[in-house]
Amino acid sequence: MSRSMIIAPEFRLLLLASLALLLSACGPARVVVEGKFPEPLMEPVPLKMGVWYGEDFAGHEFHDEAKSRSESKWIVKTGQAQVQMWDTLLAGMFTELVQMKGEPGADQMNPVVNAVLIPHVDELQYTIPTHTNINIYEIWMRYRFELVTTGGEPIAQWTMSAYGKTPTAFLRSKEDAVNMAAVMALRDAGANFATHFTRVPEVQAWLEERGALTTEVPL
Amino acid sequence: MKIRTLFVLASCLIATGCVTSTVDEMVFNEPLEGIGDSSVVILGRRHASDYETEPDFIECVGDHIASRDKAITVIGELEFINALYPWFEPRTAPLHPRDIERLLAQQPVAEKMSELKTEYMIWIDGVTERTDSVGSMTCGIGPGGAGCFGFGTWNNNSKYEAVIWDFTDQAEVGRVNTEASGQSYMPAVIVPIPIIAPVQGTACDGIGDQLLEFLSSEY
Numbered sequence: 001m002s003r004s005m006i007i008a009p010e011f012r013l014l015l016l017a018s019l020a021l022l023l024s025a026c027g028p029a030r031v032v033v034e035g036k037f038p039e040p041l042m043e044p045v046p047l048k049m050g051v052w053y054g055e056d057f058a059g060h061e062f063h064d065e066a067k068s069r070s071e072s073k074w075i076v077k078t079g080q081a082q083v084q085m086w087d088t089l090l091a092g093m094f095t096e097l098v099q100m101k102g103e104p105g106a107d108q109m110n111p112v113v114n115a116v117l118i119p120h121v122d123e124l125q126y127t128i129p130t131h132t133n134i135n136i137y138e139i140w141m142r143y144r145f146e147l148v149t150t151g152g153e154p155i156a157q158w159t160m161s162a163y164g165k166t167p168t169a170f171l172r173s174k175e176d177a178v179n180m181a182a183v184m185a186l187r188d189a190g191a192n193f194a195t196h197f198t199r200v201p202e203v204q205a206w207l208e209e210r211g212a213l214t215t216e217v218p219l
Numbered sequence: 220m221k222i223r224t225l226f227v228l229a230s231c232l233i234a235t236g237c238v239t240s241t242v243d244e245m246v247f248n249e250p251l252e253g254i255g256d257s258s259v260v261i262l263g264r265r266h267a268s269d270y271e272t273e274p275d276f277i278e279c280v281g282d283h284i285a286s287r288d289k290a291i292t293v294i295g296e297l298e299f300i301n302a303l304y305p306w307f308e309p310r311t312a313p314l315h316p317r318d319i320e321r322l323l324a325q326q327p328v329a330e331k332m333s334e335l336k337t338e339y340m341i342w343i344d345g346v347t348e349r350t351d352s353v354g355s356m357t358c359g360i361g362p363g364g365a366g367c368f369g370f371g372t373w374n375n376n377s378k379y380e381a382v383i384w385d386f387t388d389q390a391e392v393g394r395v396n397t398e399a400s401g402q403s404y405m406p407a408v409i410v411p412i413p414i415i416a417p418v419q420g421t422a423c424d425g426i427g428d429q430l431l432e433f434l435s436s437e438y
Binding site: 038039040041042136165166167187188190191192194195 | 305310
């Protein structure tokens with residue numbers, strides 16, 4: 001009797017650990033996107049730019065339910081990496097970058113800036129080798145940007161796409177490959193934004209009005 | 220001891236598949252005195268939708284050149300594209316030598332290029348693909364032990380092209396093409412024995428040797 005009482009808790013622990021291992025093997029693949037994003041090498045636009053990340057953007061994630069056994073279930077959290085990339089990019093693109101305390105609006109107390117940029121991820125699609133039979137992981141995103149005054153008045157609104165892909169490689173897990181594709185998509189988003197911001201017609205008109213249009217960005 | 224070493228060497232030789240390789244070269248304005256204290260950067264083209272020039276291959280070519288002529292400074296691909304972000308991303312990378320002029324019109328970019336002393340920019344486009352995989356292998360595990368039985372074989376084909384740009388003259392000064400193919404085998408009687416054809420490595424050596432001949436005064 002006493003012997004079984006001594007063994008039982010250890011056995012229960014082992015059973016729980018095995019069960020947890022089994023359940024984790026059946027659960028979705030989870031990826032928290034992590035990467036390093038370089039500062040842009042460009043002449044800064046002479047603006048004091050504010051930025052506001054909504055909850056949907058700062059906590060952005062995507063997930064997909066498996067349709068068949070061969071397809072993986074995924075939960076990919078991109079929010080943290082999105083904020084990291086956009087903070088780095090915008091800080092190098094404008095003479096000053098200010099984080100807003102709340103969503104710009106008439107009743108919201110915020111620091112005074114020339115304009116506030118509000119990014120949104122409107123759509124995200126991905127493909128993995130089991131979808132396409134091509135040995136490549138791909139991520140495609142569609143962003144929507146709002147440029148508003150501190151009081152929330154709209155200045156411009158436009159959309160932009162970003163794409164990242166990475167081949168699978170020997171000894172690289174599918175999670176690493178998805179992470180790398182997401183990092184490539186974020187870098188592409190930064191490159192697209194940096195080279196096209198001053199070419200958005202409404203933004204261009206607004207910058208000309210302010211006399212803040214700098215040298216032509218090469219394409 | 221010597222016999223054992225010979226046996227190991229012989230086994231390694233037998234365990235390597237055969238590779239056939241061809242290299243074509245066409246260059247102009249070869250720097251007869253070498254490139255002095257200037258540097259070279261080797262970059263992979265990543266525009267195609269169905270493949271991507273492998274970063275490992277770019278690194279291999281760079282290492283091949285730098286290890287054989289210590290006087291040549293090869294800038295790492297990631298280091299270069301990070302230092303010049305966002306101008307060498309797949310979306311924004313220059314496709315023609317004449318695009319360099321537009322890029323250098325941006326003062327921060329011109330300053331960075333001058334700091335890096337980049338004289339030659341080498342673009343490599345291509346991929347190594349696995350084709351014609353046949354055979355099957357079964358592995359099992361039991362109380363008495365584990366083992367595999369079967370036979371597999373596959374082909375690897377490498378096809379790469381290197382385009383050399385003279386950064387000062389903003390002109391294309393050479394092209395090197397390499398193609399390599401080889402068959403690998405994996406027989407398994409209890410233990411799988413991979414007999415791998417070093418196709419990508421051969422392509423790397425082929426293209427690396429030709430680039431070395433162009434860049435180095437010693438070859």
